[in-house]
Amino acid sequence: MDFNLTEEQQLIQKTAREFARIELAPGVVDREEKKIWPKEAIQKMGDLGFMGMMVSEKWNGGGMDAVSYAIAMEEISRVDASAAVVMSVNNSLVCYLLEKFASEELKEKYLKPLAKGEKIGAFSLSEPQSGSDASNMKTIAQLNGDHYIVNGTKNWVTNGINSDYVILFAITTQGIGHKGISAFLVEKGWDGFEPGKPEDKLGIRASDTSELYFDNVRIPIVNRIGEEGQGFKIALATLDGGRIGIASQALGIAQASLDASISYSKERVQFGKPISMQQAVQFKIADMAMEIEAARLLIHKSAMMKDAGQKYGHMASMAKVYASEVAMRASTNCVQIHGGYGYMRESGVERLMRDAKITQIYEGTSEIQRVVIARSLL
Numbered sequence: 205m206d207f208n209l210t211e212e213q214q215l216i217q218k219t220a221r222e223f224a225r226i227e228l229a230p231g232v233v234d235r236e237e238k239k240i241w242p243k244e245a246i247q248k249m250g251d252l253g254f255m256g257m258m259v260s261e262k263w264n265g266g267g268m269d270a271v272s273y274a275i276a277m278e279e280i281s282r283v284d285a286s287a288a289v290v291m292s293v294n295n296s297l298v299c300y301l302l303e304k305f306a307s308e309e310l311k312e313k314y315l316k317p318l319a320k321g322e323k324i325g326a327f328s329l330s331e332p333q334s335g336s337d338a339s340n341m342k343t344i345a346q347l348n349g350d351h352y353i354v355n356g357t358k359n360w361v362t363n364g365i366n367s368d369y370v371i372l373f374a375i376t377t378q379g380i381g382h383k384g385i386s387a388f389l390v391e392k393g394w395d396g397f398e399p400g401k402p403e404d405k406l407g408i409r410a411s412d413t414s415e416l417y418f419d420n421v422r423i424p425i426v427n428r429i430g431e432e433g434q435g436f437k438i439a440l441a442t443l444d445g446g447r448i449g450i451a452s453q454a455l456g457i458a459q460a461s462l463d464a465s466i467s468y469s470k471e472r473v474q475f476g477k478p479i480s481m482q483q484a485v486q487f488k489i490a491d492m493a494m495e496i497e498a499a500r501l502l503i504h505k506s507a508m509m510k511d512a513g514q515k516y517g518h519m520a521s522m523a524k525v526y527a528s529e530v531a532m533r534a535s536t537n538c539v540q541i542h543g544g545y546g547y548m549r550e551s552g553v554e555r556l557m558r559d560a561k562i563t564q565i566y567e568g569t570s571e572i573q574r575v576v577i578a579r580s581l582l
């Protein structure tokens with residue numbers, strides 16, 4: 205068993221860390237306060253090959269493994285969790301899905317620009333009445349000649365506003381549950397397709413989340429991904445990989461919490477010595493470091509299983525539940541170590557706590573991850 209990163213993985217880590225320090229860190233507070241989508245940074249991430257990391261070179265991707273992707277996600281998230289979710293959705297929910305399930309024609313037209321970051325993708329599965337119970341959707345795609353006519357509303361869509369292309373899941377045959385769901389690629393700007401207003405969120409405020417409205421939208425049959433009725437399985441198989449991305453995002457937030465806790469506790473003097481000399485603080489820091497290490501091992505193991513072509517969904521769920529709970533604990537303790545200052549926006553650490561929370565919710569709540577883990581065992 206080799207726990208060392210390969211030379212290529214080390215280079216990716218260094219590149220992502222430098223990029224985050226130089227390009228993301230300077231504006232991160234301003235962007236989050238003003239809810240500014242990180243357009244320029246995303247373009248640069250595309251130039252670096254971070255928007256389609258695991259896509260094969262044939263389709264303009266980086267041809268990298270899932271471990272490299274997890275490493276890059278961690279480094280970007282350590283500085284800017286909003287930019288990280290844009291990267292995560294594009295890589296694992298959109299590019300991965302297209303490469304694995306779409307026709308060559310769709311890959312040529314849509315995957316190529318998405319993998320280079322020239323276009324941005326979104327993944328729209330949830331609806332107002334179907335979040336965790338994802339197959340209980342109402343959006344309908346009715347076949348009419350050489351087109352489907354789509355009507356319905358999707359919600360909680362990351363990149364809903366700033367994306368160019370959207371992966372849409374809709375019902376093509378009613379009354380047969382998940383077997384009636386199909387997947388499509390929809391272009392922004394098509395008649396009847398509009399995003400809603402940006403949601404006002406607790407965290408990851410520089411990323412956009414919105415509803416999507418479909419009013420008699422015509423989707424050509426060629427834009428269906430996979431066969432009719434395969435959509436739900438395509439969504440779940442894709443989310444397995446997405447969960448590695450979100451686990452890595454959580455890990456980056458946890459690592460940032462540890463970094464900030466170490467540096468502040470060495471500076472802050474109380475009772476005549478730095479608070480890092482107090483056992484109460486030391487124990488918090490020790491717990492953070494221990495849990496972060498364990499989360500990283502779970503993430504890298506699930507990524508390695510994915511790379512090896514093994515069944516990895518339950519492991520990705522374990523990585524996501526654990527890493528997101530570690531991120532929540534680490535960021536809460538980081539604020540605690542910072543005391544009153546930590547509660548102030550200017551400390552920068554309350555943002556970590558707000559950003560951490562969503563990692564326990566999106567791409568499957570912690571409860572749903574436990575369902576996936578338990579089903580794999582039972």
Ligand code: CAA
Nearest residue numbers: 329335336338339361362382437440441517566567568572
């Ligand atoms: N890969 C492929 N197929 C799978 C699968 C997987 N990982 N897991 C299950 N399936 C198959 C099953 O075998 C079954 O097929 P058959 O009927 O032919 O046997 C079919 O899919 C349905 O499976 P279930 O009966 O297990 O489905 P369910 O309705 O009980 O749901 C669930 C299972 C795990 C709860 C699932 O609904 C789920 O993961 N819910 C959470 C949804 C979610 O993660 N939403 C996130 C939204 S996206 C988001 O957050 C994006 C963003 O913008 C950041």
